[in-house]
Amino acid sequence: MSSLQIKHKNNEDILLELSGSTLEEVNLTGADLRNADLNSWILKGAFLARAHMEGAQLKEASLQSASLIEAKLAGADLKEADLSQADLRAADLEGAQLEGANLRGANLSDANLRGANLRNAKLIDTDLTEVDYDDKTVWPDGYENGQLHGVWRGWYPDGQKAVEGRYVHGEKNGLWTAWHRNGQKKRECEYNNSQKHGVWREWDEKGNRLVEGHFENGTKNGVWKYFYPSGKLQRQGEFLNSKEHGHWVTWYEDGQIAGEGNYHEGWKDGVWLNWYSNGVKHREGHYTQGRKDGEWSKWDEEGTLVEKQTFVNGQRTA
Missing domain, CATH: 2.160.20.80 (E3 ubiquitin-protein ligase SopA)
Incomplete structure (x- = not known):
C-alpha cells in the first residue's frame, strides 16, 4: 500500500506517515x-x-x-x-x-x-x-487596517476593466463605474457610505443609454427615465421611497404616446389612459389603490367604442 511522508523542512525527519496517495x-x-x-x-x-x-x-x-x-x-x-x-x-x-x-x-x-x-x-x-x-x-494595496480603502478596480479574464470605484474605510463612496466586456460603459452610480446616493445611469453593450435616475440614501427618488436602445424615451415618471408615485407616461418607439396615469405609493391611482400605436384611444378607466374602480371603456383601432364595463374594488359588476 502506498504511503505519504510529511517531513521536517530542515532535516527531513519524518513527522507523520500516512497511508494512501492523497x-x-x-x-x-x-x-x-x-x-x-x-x-x-x-x-x-x-x-x-x-x-x-x-x-x-x-x-x-x-x-x-x-x-x-x-x-x-x-x-x-x-x-x-x-x-x-x-x-x-x-x-x-x-x-x-x-x-x-x-x-x-x-x-x-x-x-x-x-x-x-x-x-x-x-x-x-x-x-x-x-x-x-x-x-x-x-x-x-486597497486595504487599510483590514478594511477596503482607496481606489478599487476589477477586470474580466481577458484584462478588460470591469469596475472601478473608491472605498473609504470599508464603505463605497463617490462615483463607481462598470463596463461591459467589449469596453462600453455599462453603469455609473454614486455611493455615500455604501448606499446608492446620487445619479444612476445604465447603457447597453452598444453604448445606448437605457436608464437614468436618482437615488437618495439607497432609495429611488425623483424622476426616472427608461429608454429604447434607439435612444427614444420609453417610460418616465417619479419614484418616492423606491415606489412609483405621481404621473407616469409610456411611449412607443416612434414617439407616439402609449399610456399615462398616476401612481400613489406604488399603486395605480386615478384615471389611466392607453392608446394604439396609430394614436387612437384604446382604453380609459379609473384605479383606486391598484384596483379597477368605476367605469372602464375600450375602443377598437378605428376609434369605435366596443366595450364598457363597471368595476368595484377590482371586481367586475357590469
Whole structure:
C-alpha cells in the first residue's frame, strides 16, 4: 500500500506517515506538523483544525475549502498558497507569510494577523471580522487596517476593466463605474457610505443609454427615465421611497404616446389612459389603490367604442 511522508523542512525527519496517495479531505485535526515541509502539497478540503503548524512551509500549497479553525500557523510560509473558501476562524497567523495567497471567500474572523504579511494577497469576499492586527501587519494595496480603502478596480479574464470605484474605510463612496466586456460603459452610480446616493445611469453593450435616475440614501427618488436602445424615451415618471408615485407616461418607439396615469405609493391611482400605436384611444378607466374602480371603456383601432364595463374594488359588476 502506498504511503505519504510529511517531513521536517530542515532535516527531513519524518513527522507523520500516512497511508494512501492523497491528502485531499484527510483528517489531521490537532496533528503536530511544526516546521513541516508541505510546499505545493494538495490538501483540498483537509481537516486541520487546531493543528500545530508553526513555522511550516506551505508555499503554493492547495488548501481550498480546508478546515483550519484555531490552527497554529505562526511564522508559517503560505506564499502563493490557495486558501480560497478555507475556514481560518480564530487561526493564529502571527508573523505568517501570506504574500500572494488566494484568500477569496475565506473566513478569517477572529484570526490573529499580528505581523502577518498579506502583500498582494487576494481578499475578495474574505471575512475579516474582528481580526487582530498591529502596525507590523502588511495589507494588500486597497486595504487599510483590514478594511477596503482607496481606489478599487476589477477586470474580466481577458484584462478588460470591469469596475472601478473608491472605498473609504470599508464603505463605497463617490462615483463607481462598470463596463461591459467589449469596453462600453455599462453603469455609473454614486455611493455615500455604501448606499446608492446620487445619479444612476445604465447603457447597453452598444453604448445606448437605457436608464437614468436618482437615488437618495439607497432609495429611488425623483424622476426616472427608461429608454429604447434607439435612444427614444420609453417610460418616465417619479419614484418616492423606491415606489412609483405621481404621473407616469409610456411611449412607443416612434414617439407616439402609449399610456399615462398616476401612481400613489406604488399603486395605480386615478384615471389611466392607453392608446394604439396609430394614436387612437384604446382604453380609459379609473384605479383606486391598484384596483379597477368605476367605469372602464375600450375602443377598437378605428376609434369605435366596443366595450364598457363597471368595476368595484377590482371586481367586475357590469
